[in-house]
Every structure is written in C-alpha cells, then in structure tokens.
Amino acid sequence: MLFIIIACFLSGNIDNFSKPADVSKPGGFAPYGIRGVFYGAALVYFSYIGYDATSTMAEEVKIPARCMPAGVSGSVIIVSILYCLMGSALCALVPYDKIDPNAPFAVAFRQTKGWTWAANLVGAGASVGIITSLLVAMLGQARYICVIGRSCVIPKWFAKVNPSTGTPINATVFLGSHLQISILNLTFM
Numbered sequence: 001m002l003f004i005i006i007a008c009f010l011s012g013n014i015d016n017f018s019k020p021a022d023v024s025k026p027g028g029f030a031p032y033g034i035r036g037v038f039y040g041a042a043l044v045y046f047s048y049i050g051y052d053a054t055s056t057m058a059e060e061v062k063i064p065a066r067c068m069p070a071g072v073s074g075s076v077i078i079v080s081i082l083y084c085l086m087g088s089a090l091c092a093l094v095p096y097d098k099i100d101p102n103a104p105f106a107v108a109f110r111q112t113k114g115w116t117w118a119a120n121l122v123g124a125g126a127s128v129g130i131i132t133s134l135l136v137a138m139l140g141q142a143r144y145i146c147v148i149g150r151s152c153v154i155p156k157w158f159a160k161v162n163p164s165t166g167t168p169i170n171a172t173v174f175l176g177s178h179l180q181i182s183i184l185n186l187t188f189m
Contacts, residue, residue: 001082001086003118003121004086004089004105004122005082005085005086005089007089007109007115007118008089008090008092008093008108009088009089009092011093011112011114011115012089012091012092012093013092014092016091016092016093016094016095016096017029017091017092019095020095020096020097021094021095021097021098022097025097031096044083047083048076048079051072051075051076052140053136053137053139053140054068054071054072054075055068055072056139056140056143056144057139057140057143059143059166060165060166060167086105090104090105090108093108093109093112094108094111094112098111103123103126105122105126106119106120106122106123106126107119109122134179138172138175138176138179141175142167142168142171142172142175143168143171145158145168145171145174145175146158146159146161146168146171147159149170149171157170158170158171158174159171
C-alpha cells in the first residue's frame with residue numbers, strides 16, 4: 001500500500017482532483033454533489049465489516065478489557081487513514097472519470113506512462129489480499145462454531161480448544177477442510 005500511495009502521488013497531477021478527462025462531465029472537487037459523497041461513503045462503510053473478526057478473538061487475549069478497545073480503535077484509525085490516502089493517491093494519478101471500478105489501481109498504473117510494470121505488481125498484491133481476507137474470515141468463523149458447539153446447538157466436539165493457546169482446534173480443522181473441498185470443487189468444475 002505504501003508503494004501505491006508514494007507512486008501515485010509522485011507521478012500524479014493535482015489537477016486530476018478537480019478536472020475530468022472528458023470535459024463534458026462535471027468538474028470540481030465533488031462533481032456529483034452531496035449525493036455522490038453519500039454514495040461513496042455507503043460503499044466505504046461496508047469495507048469496515050471485517051472488524052467483527054477482531055472482536056471474536058477476545059477469548060484469546062490476556063487482558064481483553066484493555067487490549068480489545070485499543071486494538072479495534074487503533075486498527076480502525078490506521079485503516080481509515082490508509083483508505084483516505086489510497087483514495088487520494090488514485091485521484092491524483094488519474095481523473096475520476098478514468099477510474100476503472102473493477103480494478104482501479106491496476107488499470108490506473110497501466111494507463112500511466114512508465115508505470116505499466118506496476119500494474120502486475122498491484123494485481124499480485126490484490127490476489128494476496130483476497131487470500132488474506134478469506135483466512136481472516138475463516139479465523140472468525142471457527143470461533144463462532146466453537147461458541148455454538150459450547151452451547152450444544154451443534155456437537156460439543158466443535159468446542160474443543162487447545163489448552164495452551166486457547167484456539168478452537170476441531171472447528172478450525174473442520175472449517176479449513178470444508179473450505180479446501182469447496183475450493184477444489186469450484187476449481188475443477
């Protein structure tokens with residue numbers, strides 16, 4: 001992310017914040033007005049859904065009353081700053097009407113002279129990010145399955161935890177193996 005932010009600001013143009021590439025489109029700082037600002041804010045809101053995974057780790061923290069608020073608040077602040085920097089960097093690199101909604105950074109680098117090599121690097125980084133997101137989602141789901149197993153809604157076998165680390169062993173193995181089977185089925189269909 002730091003590479004993207006630095007590269008975009010170094011090769012970007014401040015005029016891209018207010019001037020579209022197509023002169024028939026509205027210009028200015030907020031070309032779509034307050035409606036566009038709220039639409040963008042609604043999209044960004046859903047990027048914060050992953051913080052529930054942080055809260056599911058409370059059982060494994062030594063001092064949860066102190067560490068959980070600091071961890072969640074700190075990560076929200078850091079990610080918000082990075083999110084704003086990434087958005088600003090993208091807008092500096094290309095005008096808003098040239099941003100590709102499907103692969104914004106990779107396409108922006110591909111459109112910028114001398115930075116086509118960075119498009120492949122950004123694409124590879126995005127692939128790693130997707131895999132990381134899946135693993136974090138699995139981490140939280142294993143904790144949910146463990147708690148449901150403790151309440152006897154599903155077999156208690158899922159509630160077994162490692163005595164030294166406190167991690168749910170059976171729920172993680174069950175979820176991981178089913179995830180692998182699903183991925184293999186989708187891959188070879």
